[in-house]
Every structure is written in C-alpha cells, then in structure tokens.
Amino acid sequence: DVDHQKADWVSIHERICQLLIPIRTSLPFHLSEKERKHSAEQLLKRQEYIIHVTSSAAREFLSEGKHREAIPAALHALRFGAEVYGWSSAQLVPAYLLLAEASAGAGDLPQASKYLSQAQWIVLSTPGCGVAVRHKLHRALGLFRAAEGNFDQALLHLAHDIYLASSTFGLKSIETSGGYFHMATIFFRQNKMDIANSLYAEVTDIWHAFLVKSLRAQERRLRSRAETSPFTEDEEVDEDLLMLRAVLDTREQAPKQQPKETARVLHALAMLYFLTTDLPKAREAAAKALDLAKQLPQQESLGAIGHLLELINSNLSGT
Numbered sequence: 001d002v003d004h005q006k007a008d009w010v011s012i013h014e015r016i017c018q019l020l021i022p023i024r025t026s027l028p029f030h031l032s033e034k035e036r037k038h039s040a041e042q043l044l045k046r047q048e049y050i051i052h053v054t055s056s057a058a059r060e061f062l063s064e065g066k067h068r069e070a071i072p073a074a075l076h077a078l079r080f081g082a083e084v085y086g087w088s089s090a091q092l093v094p095a096y097l098l099l100a101e102a103s104a105g106a107g108d109l110p111q112a113s114k115y116l117s118q119a120q121w122i123v124l125s126t127p128g129c130g131v132a133v134r135h136k137l138h139r140a141l142g143l144f145r146a147a148e149g150n151f152d153q154a155l156l157h158l159a160h161d162i163y164l165a166s167s168t169f170g171l172k173s174i175e176t177s178g179g180y181f182h183m184a185t186i187f188f189r190q191n192k193m194d195i196a197n198s199l200y201a202e203v204t205d206i207w208h209a210f211l212v213k214s215l216r217a218q219e220r221r222l223r224s225r226a227e228t229s230p231f232t233e234d235e236e237v238d239e240d241l242l243m244l245r246a247v248l249d250t251r252e253q254a255p256k257q258q259p260k261e262t263a264r265v266l267h268a269l270a271m272l273y274f275l276t277t278d279l280p281k282a283r284e285a286a287a288k289a290l291d292l293a294k295q296l297p298q299q300e301s302l303g304a305i306g307h308l309l310e311l312i313n314s315n316l317s318g319t
Helices: 002-024 033-063 067-085 090-105 109-124 131-148 151-169 174-189 193-223 237-253 259-275 279-294 302-318
Strands: none
Touching (some): 090 109, 109 131, 151 174, 174 237, 193 237, 237 259, 259 279, 279 302
16 A cells, blocks of 8 residues: 555665666567576676665664564565575575564564564475574574563573574674573563673673774774774674663663673773774763773773773874
C-alpha cells in the first residue's frame, strides 16, 4: 500500500533507485557471446553491490534504533541475495538475521521467529556452513529468546555462540566479546550481579587490549604519513560503540561504584572514538578516564590515558 511504498522509499529505495535501472533493463537481442558474458559479469557486480548497500543501510538503521526503517532495506538485501545465490544459499542467512532483529525490535516477535526459523533451516541443511554464520545465528537466537523472556534458552544459544566464535577467532577475540556482552546483560536482568560484572569486565578487557594494539598501529601509520583508520567501512563499528556505551552506562549507574572498571571502559571508548576520528567525544571520554584514574590507589593507567589525551589534543589542534 501507499504507506509501505513511502517506508520503502525513505528507507532504501531512494539510495538504490538509479542502481536498479541497468539491472532491470533488458539486454539487446543481437549480442555476441563475448558481449553477453561481459554483460552477465557486470550484472553480477551490480547485484552484489546492491546487496552490500542494502545490508549496510539495514545495519545502520538498527544501530540507530530505527527498526521499522531497517526492514525494507533488509528485504531488498534478501531478494537480491536470492536472485544471485538462490533461496537455499547460506549467503542469505545474514539478511534473515537482519530481518529478525528488525522485526523483534519493531515488536513483531512472530515475524522475527519466522525469519530465524528460515535462517536456521538453511544452516542445518547446508553441510559445512561456516562458523561465522553459525555463531551469528546462535547469537540472534539467543537475543530472540531473551526478548521472549526465556533466559535459560537464551543463555544456551549464547554459550554456543561463544564456543563457536572462540574456537575460530580465539577466546579473547572481539568476535567473541559480543556473546559475553549479551550473556552479561541477561544475568544483569536476572539480578545476578557478580556474574554480570565479571562478564562486563571480560568485554572491557578484550576491547581494551584490542584497541591498545590498534592505537599503536595507528601511531606507526601516522609516523609513516599513512593516515588511515584500522577500521574498514565493512566493520560494524556502531555496534561496538553501542556495546561499550552500554557497559559504561551499567558501570556508572551501579549502586556500588567500581572506579577502576569505569576508567577502563572509558579509556577503551576514548581509543575507539579516536580511531574512528570522533575527536571531541574521544577527548571527553579520555578526560573522564583520567580523572577517575587519578583517584585510584594504583595509577598504572595514568601514563597511557595521558598519552592518548596528548594524541587527541594534537589532532584537534591540527584540524
């Protein structure tokens, strides 16, 4: 209907309208075999690009909490994925997971369940389906069960998520940290604060270690005048920021304050803001981290935070 057409236009159609024209245009009848092969290759590239654009748009809407706006974009990603790979391909699972997350966020749990069931069926019927897909499926199933209030099943799926991610990427990998974070959130909702705090600390430690390495690498790049971010456009940085912000909110609102843990997550956030070139927010987070670190009996992090502030201020003055 008209409302759905408007939603589709605002969400994604405006972005891809011009891209659709060459895809929907019929080829001339008289073409050589070489020209047909070239046209087929160009068509595939355009279709794959639209899948990338629509998937990225859906993730962007989800990171902003705009679940209804994410649905049309994710649907386009699913449809073009099916045109390219077929309806039973494991390549469609990410689009189904985006649709499930968007539907659940919009309050339509039955529809989210249908999308998850379809993704699960594809994974189970695809021998040798990659671990990256399987661990994301279990994470999505865990979040869905948590939304239903079925915490036991949610924790079981998240345990599978963590196992699969850690067996491939490592126990201390950022890929694994999301599972720890969502598991911590469930324990927090169950008022099991000791377990939740332990898992939130694990998330912070993983990201802190990763960002320290990334910051050192960035400094080396800057010294060699290759001013590029260690994060590519394809990496879901918004999701990582939301996770660390949620940990920070939990720390700051806790009845029993833990200044050391709060300073650590602030330091991690400051590094992430700096590496993604959001310098004002980087300075704000680093300044808060420094103030807290000065209040601690052991002030071993003061030097690292102070150095980060110098880098931030240097870049701010340079711009």
